[in-house]
Amino acid sequence: MKKITIFLVLVITTASTYSQRGSFEPMGDIENILPVWEQAKIMEKQLRIRQRTVVPQIMERENVDMWLVSWDEYVLYVSLAKGNEEGLVSNRAEALIFYDKDGEGQIKMIEAEAEQISSIVSKLNPSKIAISEEMKEELGAALKKYSSRFVSSEALRTSFLQIRSDEEMSLFQYVARVAHSVIKEVFSNKVIIPDVTTTDEVNWWIRQRYRDLGLLTSDHPTINVQRSKLERPKYTENDEHFRIDIPPRNGYNTIIRRGDIISCDTGIDYLGLGTDTQQNAYVLKKGETNAPEGLRRAFKNTNRLQEIFADEFVNGRPSNDIVNAAIKKAKAEGLRPEIYSHPIPHFLMRYSLNGGFFSGTRYFAGPEMGGEGGEELEPGGGGPVYNNTVYAMELDAETAVPEWGGQDVRLVLEQTIAFTGDKVVFLGGRQTNFYLIK
CATH class of the missing domain: 3.40.350 (Creatine Amidinohydrolase; Chain A, domain 1)
Structure with a gap:
């Protein structure tokens, strides 16, 4: 009974802030995940x-x-x-x-x-x-x-x-905060010791943490590293480990160093709702108290792209038109944007008389949004976007960083969003600054 009470309080609390985009502060009560029967x-x-x-x-x-x-x-x-x-x-x-x-x-x-x-x-x-x-x-x-x-x-x-009820929109706020709370743990010295911890160790820590909490996940987490070319000669990893022209991927077990950008790509399935999240951390060098100004500007550029994209959502508008308008506006502001967003996964836990689960019931529904290269899409295509639908807002902007010798940094953010009441809501808040790992 205690867990049910805790959960209801969380729903009421998150619903009250639902209409605001809000600042980012993970608040999911990850120590009070509901029992499977209650879920x-x-x-x-x-x-x-x-x-x-x-x-x-x-x-x-x-x-x-x-x-x-x-x-x-x-x-x-x-x-x-x-x-x-x-x-x-x-x-x-x-x-x-x-x-x-x-x-x-x-x-x-x-x-x-x-x-x-x-x-x-x-x-x-x-x-x-x-x-x-x-x-x-x-x-x-x-x-x-x-x-x-x-x-x-x-x-x-x-x-x-694809269309969710108003009640599910409130639940989604809670679920997104639970997902963010795990990432907050990951991007800390609780998990990462600079110059010691490897990306594979972080991946498997996330997997284990989900299991310990009783959370489901459908994908192996991905930890990606970007490193300044000025720093790379100090270490044994070659440039292949740090490419930005391909999506985040596993297969490169890299030691996490001071001065690195670390990105995660992971998600949970909880209460029938899926999350798909990419967030970023910076590993402080000795004597630093924040990421270099050039990296912080890169973060702000991707945040700005999120805002531009969000402002183009209109009920019934074709998704290609939303993306095209956002890309055009972002380029006019001097950004180097890419948008490749997609519907968020949902899943069912229904079962039959003989006890068998209905398999294959984790699904995506709704229009894709965007593609590679930031090129214009076919006008009027992609399918309409309706109120009370949920997406992974996945996008990036590339920025040249002076402190890294003018090297381009590709700052990817993937945020679970809802389009509801004719506006975009960043579920659970959105990340606007690097996590800092000491």
Whole structure:
């Protein structure tokens, strides 16, 4: 009972600051991760809220009064099926039928076998039926007389999987802070001893910490190092360890030295919500109390790119147009930007009567945002961005650093964000300065 009380207080606290972008101060209570059973019940409650609120919303938006969902639409079906309070799905019908009973947005659901669908559709006589291409092929003969009323269900499918409820937005603040709190531990002398600790040791420390806390993760963490060319001759690692023209990667076990920039790329799955985070630390040289001015300016440049990108989000606007506008504005300000953001992962913990988990239920849904090189994307492409959706805002700006002999530093930040209430919120706050490792 104690853990439940602690969790509810956290949700109320984070919700009160939700509308603000805020400064960065990790506050997740990582010593009070909920037991798995309590997690499952909270996730199921959130799923039911989405079923009750998001389905009518998106059916109205698409002007659809019936939506057919097949078992073959696996993750979507598992998300929409009836379950008990802890996620047990007892019945697996071949199809779920959502319909507007009275034309006033009161959506009902019927579980149906294939042979029942035709009679149900005939009885309800919908004017516009959303259906997948696969289901249309399977039921083509049985529903031939209604074929003129068919529309693609793709927009509904994507929207339900990506749109979150207001309650989940508050939960996401808490989950993001938990993720940030682990990184705060990592980027400290608790974990890193300069000139001793290696990147592989840090990677595995993160993995172990997640396990000890009872947090799930789907990827091995990545620790990346940037080092001044003025410092590299002192050590044995070659330049291949410090390339900035490729994404963060493992495979180079490097000793972390004073004067290095350290970046992490890691995430957790908690309460059905995923995080994907890249943050940065600077290892102080002897006598330093802060990172060199050139590195701090590099950090501010990437922060500025975040702000420019955030300001271009508009409900219903194509993602390519958002990225193009942000890149154009950033270049006009003298930045060297790249944006390669993407939807954030979500996952389900539902299970069947025989005890089997529904596998493959960690998924991404929504438009990609950007690409390599900061080049213009096809206008109008990429898919619309809607309110109450969540993304990994992943981007960087390159900056020449005088203290490093004019060397370019690529400062990558990846931040879990929500677009809600027609604005971008940096969930859990955002990093605006280097962690400093003494």
